[in-house]
Amino acid sequence: METGKFIQQLGKHKGTSNSSALRSNVGCISVTREASPAFFTALKEDYAFDHCSLISAVDNQSGFELVYHFSIIGESGQMLEVHVDLPRDTPTIDSITHLWGGADWHEREAYDLMGIYFIGHPDLKRVLLPDGFAGHPLRKDYVYEIHEEEW
Amino acid sequence: MAEMWIHMGPQHPMTHGLWNLRIKVDGETITDAVPELGYLHRSVEKIGERRKYFMNTTLTDRLCYASAMTWTHCYCLTVEELMGVETPQRAKYIRTIVLELQRIASHLMWLGAYLPDLGLITGFLYGMRDREMFLNLLEIPSGGRLLYNYVKIGGVKRDLPPGFAAKAERVMQTLEKRLKEYEDLYDNSKIFRMRTDDVGCYSASDAINWGITGPNLRSAGVAFDLRQADSYDAYPELDFTPVTTSASDGISDCFSRYRQRIDEMYQSMDLIRQALAKMPEGKVMADSVPVRASGEAFRRTEDSRGEALMYLVGDGTDRPYRWKIRSPMFTTVSASPHFLKGYKVADVPAIMGSIDMCIGETDK
Amino acid sequence: MSRQQVRGNPGMRRGLGSRTSNPTTMMEDPPSGDWLTLRSDQFLKWVDDAVYNIAEQTGIRDVVNRVTRPIFNWALRYSPWPLHFGIMCCALEMGAAGGPDHDSERMGVVYRSSPRQCDILIVNGPVCEKLRPKLKTLYEQMADPKWVIAMGECAIGGGPYWDSYSVVAGADTFIPVDVYIPGCPVRPEALMHGFLTLQKKIREQEPGYFLRR
Secondary structure (H helix, E strand, O other), rough: OOOOHHHHHOOOOOOEEEEEEEEEEEEEEEOOOHHHHHHEEEEEEEOOEEEEEEEEEEEEEEEEEEEEEEOOOOOOOOOOEEEEEEEOOOEEOOOOOOOOHHHHHHHHHHHHHOOEEEEEEOOOOOOOOOOOOOOOOOOOOOOOOOOOHHH | OOEEEEEEEEOOOOOHHHEEEEEEEEEEEEEEEEHHHHOOOHHHHHHOOOOHHHHHHHHHHHOHHHHHHHHHHHHHHHHHHHOOOOOOHHHHHHHHHHHHHHHHHHHHHHHHHHHOOOOHHHHHHHHHHHHHHHHHHHHHHHHOOOOOOOOOOOOOOOOOHHHHHHHHHHHHHHHHHHHHHHHHHHHHHHHHHHHHHHOOEHHHHHHHHHHHOOOOOOOOOOOOOOOOOOOOHHHHOOOOOOOOOOEEEEEEHHHHHHHHHHHHHHHHHHHHHHHHHOOOOOOEEEEOOOOOOOOEEEEEEEEOOOOEEEEEEEOOOEEEEEEEEHHHHHHHHHHHHHOOOOEEEHHHHHHHHOOOOOOHHHHH | OOOOOOOOOOOOOOOOOOOOOOOOHOOOOOOOHHHHHOOHHHEEEEEEEEHHHHHHHOOOOHHHHHHHHHHHHHHOOOOOOEEEOOOOHHHHHHHHHHHHHHOOOOOOHOOOOHHOOEEEEEEEOEEEEEHHHHHHHHHOOOOOOOOOEEOOOHHHHHHHHHHOOEOOHHHHHHHOOEEEOOOOOEEEEHHHHHHEEEEEEHHHOOOOOOOOO
């Protein structure tokens, strides 16, 4: 289905806003956190997005933002970018591991590096940093020592 | 019940990179597996925020060092999308040619590392010898043999010198002759077939669910190639169809993954010949590349190992605000426990080698 | 008799014939000088000390060392066995150095998978915080004499990742490094030159092994 038409259809779901077409085969939409579980289920079941490409966590200093990229495995290469805003003090969201198995480690990495907690994830623990590491380094307020004077 | 956990790694000749695979074995049979990454976590995303956009090409080369050109290219495509830079047509063709040369070099590196895993140590020498031919070819325009820093934002660094096409043709003819020898040697080898047939199987639907892309997905019969589906550079003007193999209907095993990469090498050579024939004259670098960028952009490309995606957020300064890298091997390694269970400990090198891991990109 | 140091201490040199006693099973010391009351391991240590003292004081040790040092040194120089350990990009160049185009095996380089069987540890990539204790364990498992080659900018001083929160600023912050090979990545020819430099260092600086303490 063509990007413009299916973006319009997606825009009819509850809690969505800012729908647009980024490129000829890429759509973009924003969803609220509360409406996201139903929206993602609809994406998987009704619109046949069978591949979760990436889950990025962005630290806008007023809050967090999760950017999901989904795609359809097929000749059209259709993609969708979904933005979800999270408040700074409770960065939690429902996990989508039950829909897309490939989202498993992406969510673990978002937890590891940015501190976003995914409710319902089967095994949410650090994946890249050592287990005893304190803090979430990709946050903008993470401060660490850079030995510039030794260089 | 003699169950125990064995750590394979981080120092292990099999590992193809620095990671730890903990397998739970009952005698010799694997009942569970937990991959542990992070031994190579260089926080590229964080230090990328401290560097300017054009300085990050040194970091992207080192993401997957076996296939460095494709990662720098993905980053440059993303930055060009963010800044709105248009690359000249000749630069697009040059990028296509060096990307396909890099893909062949990466697959030869995989071949040279996979066969010793199975005990066929001569294969290491063959793979290295052929790979050196392609590294010498890539050294001609870029100056580097492993890490090139060649693809730049707005084009490529230097034009291909005259005589490059003839050299490339000679190298490709040599490789075609040698690949036929290797097919005779390995495809008909009883031990090789025994170790790779019906080992490490997964179905196409499982692979799509687990997020596996690239040759690992195409070896299950799914004809999904980002060079066609989400085309970039000169690929829209080249004539090709995605190569697929599969052991039996929609099942991928180690042998089909091996055959997939050999077939992809043939396809890459065909693409290089087409691109060399069609390449137009012109500049190789855009006239002006802005220094500052704002907004968001993402691009995905077909890396030698799967779908590489980069997502950049710019805040109006000359450094990225957020840089996110998607590594195809990250999801494949996360899915590996599923197709390790039920096999023997001795099958672990065969299975983990066949998915062509490069830990540099998973650990970022 | 003083308490011996525990096994695996890299600082401890072992010569031909010195023994270590396990401190947990040591009993109290016998009266010194009375060799009839010594246990077998104490007797052997007494003999070892006596042989060493006699050889040292009469100068025989020096003479024998002059003869044996060139032989053992030749054997050490021309059979450096590195550990099969690759971290990052320089590891691929280390592998390419072992290929037919730049054959490293003609220098006697044979990669071994177990650190107990190795002479050299080639650190060929950035050392992350998570890897550092494991690398130290690998280094300590190697038997004397051993050398470390820091291959590439990441191992020398952090490389392109010098300002990362998880990369250690160079391998020499926690293990002693003998040869530094600059490059990013190190060309196989440069690695061969690094092996030659290590050979020169072994020839010039490595003391003899006869009755070494």
